[in-house]
Amino acid sequence: MPQLEFPNLSHKQSYLDMISEWRSFEVPTSPGKLFAGETFEEFLATVTKDVIANPDGVNSHLFFFVEDERILWAIQIRHSIDHPRLIEVGGHIGYGVRPSERGKWYATEMLRQALLEAKKLWLEKVLITCLDENIASAKVIENNGGVFERYAYRDEVKYRRYWISW
Ligand SMILES: CC(C)(COP(=O)(O)OP(=O)(O)OC[C@H]1O[C@@H](n2cnc3c(N)ncnc32)[C@H](O)[C@@H]1OP(=O)(O)O)[C@@H](O)C(=O)NCCC(=O)NCCS
Numbered sequence: 001m002p003q004l005e006f007p008n009l010s011h012k013q014s015y016l017d018m019i020s021e022w023r024s025f026e027v028p029t030s031p032g033k034l035f036a037g038e039t040f041e042e043f044l045a046t047v048t049k050d051v052i053a054n055p056d057g058v059n060s061h062l063f064f065f066v067e068d069e070r071i072l073w074a075i076q077i078r079h080s081i082d083h084p085r086l087i088e089v090g091g092h093i094g095y096g097v098r099p100s101e102r103g104k105w106y107a108t109e110m111l112r113q114a115l116l117e118a119k120k121l122w123l124e125k126v127l128i129t130c131l132d133e134n135i136a137s138a139k140v141i142e143n144n145g146g147v148f149e150r151y152a153y154r155d156e157v158k159y160r161r162y163w164i165s166w
Contacts, residue, residue: 002065002072002106004113007047011064012040014071018098031076031094033062057083061117065110073097073106075114081127089154091127091161092118095140107140115144115164125165132158 005011019035022028028035033050037043047062054060060078064071075095081087093114097107118126128146130137138160142148146162153159 002067004117005064005066007044007062007064009044011066011071014066014069015040015043015064018071021098021100022096025099028096030096031062031074033060033076033094034074034096058086061121063114063117065106065113071098072101073110075110077114077118077121077123077126079121079123088152089129089159089161091129092123093126093128102136107136108143111140111144115166119166125163128162128164129159130162132160138162 007015019028033047034043036046050060050062052059058078058080060076062074062076065073065075073096075093078086078092081090081092083090086092093111095107095110095114097110115126128141129152130141132151141162141164144164146164149161149163151158152161
């Protein structure tokens with residue numbers, strides 16, 4: 001069973017393998033912080049700092065899901081959405097599964113576990129948005145009790161807005 005882990009120095013090789021796989025498959029988008037920095041050390045400094053002080057936005061936690069020292073997926077939980085880039089499209093949570101591990105129901109399970117972490121951060125409900133055409137992500141959200149609110153647009157691109165509350 002994959003374990004939820006906060007990024008640390010021990011993840012360096014697995015992180016580099018995953019990023020290389022991801023970049024050769026597609027232009028990575030989500031979770032945005034997973035791709036921060038030019039090096040692993042810069043990435044680590046960014047996610048560590050963001051837990052307590054993100055000068056450009058809101059604070060967040062980024063977690064890896066690791067099995068046998070291999071990072072399978074990552075998820076970012078923002079502590080608030082009180083920011084123009086998040087409040088309409090963006091939301092509290094972003095996630096991604098490395099390409100070779102997709103279609104195994106991992107994202108559904110990852111979001112389930114991340115919602116437990118969101119509760120620990122005192123969030124009472126979370127906004128999750130996805131591209132209207134991202135059927136897999138919409139299903140992951142719906143599998144976890146997401147209630148569709150409405151469509152939203154950023155740069156004329158259509159997104160779905162979902163809320164999960166508990
Ligand atoms: C979206 C993403 C996280 C889904 O991860 P995943 O582990 O493959 O998802 P799951 O295996 O849990 O599948 C969830 C559902 O989506 C369906 N699904 C998976 N891939 C699909 C695809 N390419 N097209 C349509 N449906 C798909 C599954 O059949 C499953 O459906 P079910 O609930 O009816 O059984 C993954 O594709 C990804 O990382 N994409 C790139 C980043 C991204 O888009 N992140 C989301 C940003 S909002």
